[in-house]
Amino acid sequence: MLKSLLCGTALLAVTAGAAHAQVTNNVVKIGVMNDRSGIYADLAGEGSAIAARMAAEEFGNKVAGAPIEIVVADHQNKADIAANTAREWVDAQNVDVVADVPNSAAALAVQGITKEKKRIFLMSGPGSTDLTGKACSPYGFQWTYDNYAMAAGTARALVEQGKKNWFIVTADYAFGHSLEDETTKMVKQLGGKVAGTVRHPLGTSDFSSFLLQAQASKADVIGLANAGGDTTNAVKQASEFGITQSGQSLAGLLLFISDVNALGLQAAQGLMLTTGFYHDMNDETRAWSKKFMEKNGGKAPTMVQAGVYSAVRHYLKAVEAVGSDDADKVAAKMRETPVNDMFAKDGKIGPNGRMFHDMYLAQVKTPAESKAAWDYYKIVKTIPAQQAYLDPAQSGCSLVK
Secondary structure (H helix, E strand, C coil): CHHHHHHHHHHHHHHHHHHHCCCHHHCEEEEEEECCCCCCCCCCHHHHHHHHHHHHHHCCCEECCEEEEEEEEECCCCHHHHHHHHHHHHHHHCCCEEEECCCHHHHHHHHHHHHHHCCEEEECCCCCHHHHCCCCCCCEEECCCCHHHHHHHHHHHHHHCCCCEEEEEEECCHHHHHHHHHHHHHHHHCCCEEEEEEEECCCCCCCHHHHHHHHHCCCCEEEEECCHHHHHHHHHHHHHCCCCCCCCEEEECCCCHHHHHHHCHHHHCCCEEEECCCCCCCHHHHHHHHHHHHHCCCCCCCHHHHHHHHHHHHHHHHHHHHCCCCHHHHHHHHHHCCECCCCCCCEEECCCCEEECCEEEEEECCCCCCCCCCCCEEEEEEECHHHHCCCHHHCCCCCCC
């Protein structure tokens, strides 16, 4: 009897050890990398880390028998720092997943490292379509939006209103170039034209020369192919120049709720935008956002922060399902499992790593229409996933058969 009990105990120990060994170094480690101190800190920053921790907390901070650990880093909007951080995280800290990474140049650098090292990359912040196009990876997942979706929403809506003559003010790096390109293609596809473009350095404080060129073009729409602090600075200065008062429309091609908050409704009212998430859409978004805001100093979540939560949660569900942090097994499980949470309903991951989910065309409310703090958007229409995103077969991704 004693012998059989001892044998049974030994067998259980071996089995438990084998199961435990499925998680490398007995910890599932997730690195949230973004801009924590610069122009993109409000739209991502610590809020994205909070969102990742919320996802981990849903699992009791443990998955597949191993603790979940969240680490954070500031890439300072520099591709070399992003790449070096990702490499050090994987080689020295055994990080399993890199998450967020706004700034497409930084994200493209991280995509290269995570592809080489076979680590999952959950992209919520970057917009370049190259990330699920020519630079796609079997381990890379672009979750929240991309520049094609921004053009398919905002640019399409304005052209369909008859505003067909455009001028684009562009952030001069990978993200801005991609957003300018996608917007130009969309405007021309719908019968409009782009009269001109001008590019500005990342982190520009004085937009006067760029806006004066746009104003002189007499274009119906001045499209801002930038984000974060660059967008808010451009919108404020456009208002000072009386651009919208003179009849030209201003389009924030990538506008976040944090930008609207920074601008104030008086300056931002009427702006059209495309978003993947809004905190006040339904009971589920309101419940999650309330918890987030309690942890984030009362600030409402941006779509990037909500996307980080959704992507990390989906990753952890896949780890739980396969009982391992093996990147190939987890990536396969993520692809075959629909995404259902407060961010997406029946979201599906394409062969190129693009997560297909509905997007929303919104308009910023007037001060009179807003009834509470962060009550900023009117949802104009839902943009179905298949319309919002490029067909993977047209993406240029080598993973698409």
